[in-house]
Amino acid sequence: MAGFSIETWIRGSQCGQGGLLQPDRYFELVNQVVEEWFAQGLALSFAELHFERRIGVPAGELSLRLHAPVVRGERIRLCLQVARLGNRTVELHISASCNAAPRFEANAVLVMADLSAPVLRSHPIPPPLRARMAAFDQVRGSHDPAVPRELER
Numbered sequence: 001m002a003g004f005s006i007e008t009w010i011r012g013s014q015c016g017q018g019g020l021l022q023p024d025r026y027f028e029l030v031n032q033v034v035e036e037w038f039a040q041g042l043a044l045s046f047a048e049l050h051f052e053r054r055i056g057v058p059a060g061e062l063s064l065r066l067h068a069p070v071v072r073g074e075r076i077r078l079c080l081q082v083a084r085l086g087n088r089t090v091e092l093h094i095s096a097s098c099n100a101a102p103r104f105e106a107n108a109v110l111v112m113a114d115l116s117a118p119v120l121r122s123h124p125i126p127p128p129l130r131a132r133m134a135a136f137d138q139v140r141g142s143h144d145p146a147v148p149r150e151l152e153r
Contacts, residue, residue, distance in 0.1 A: 003081040021070035033078040054116040061109040
C-alpha cells in the first residue's frame with residue numbers, strides 16, 4: 001500500500017493577517033491526518049480508541065520541517081506513511097504539498113498508552129491494529145530498535 005492521504009482547504013481562521021498559516025496550525029494538520037488515518041485507513045476512530053478501548057496515542061516525538069509557507073485558500077494534500085512499526089510505537093512520516101509543490105514534512109512517533117491506568121504507561125499495539133498499520137509500512141520488516149525482536153511477535 002502506498003500510504004494514506006487526505007486533502008484539506010486552508011481557511012482564514014487558520015491564518016494570520018498576512019494570510020500565512022499560523023505556526024501551531026501545522027501541528028493541527030499533522031494531527032488531522034493522523035486522526036483521519038485511524039478512522040478511515042485503520043477503521044478505528046479516536047473516539048472508539050480513547051473512550052471504548054481506553055487506549056491513547058500521544059506523540060512521544062514530533063518534528064516538522066517547513067519547505068514553503070502554507071497560504072490561505074490553498075488545498076493541501078497530506079500524505080502519511082508508516083516509517084517504522086514497533087511493539088508499542090509507530091513512527092509516521094507525513095508530507096504536505098499543494099499542486100505537487102512541497103510545503104512541509106513531519107515525523108511523529110506515536111506511543112500506544114493505557115488510559116485506564118492511574119499513571120500513563122505504554123501499551124502494546126493490539127495485534128489486529130498492528131496488522132492494519134503494517135499495510136501502510138514503507139519498509140517491510142522494520143521494527144522498533146528499543147524492543148527486542150522476540151518481544152514483537
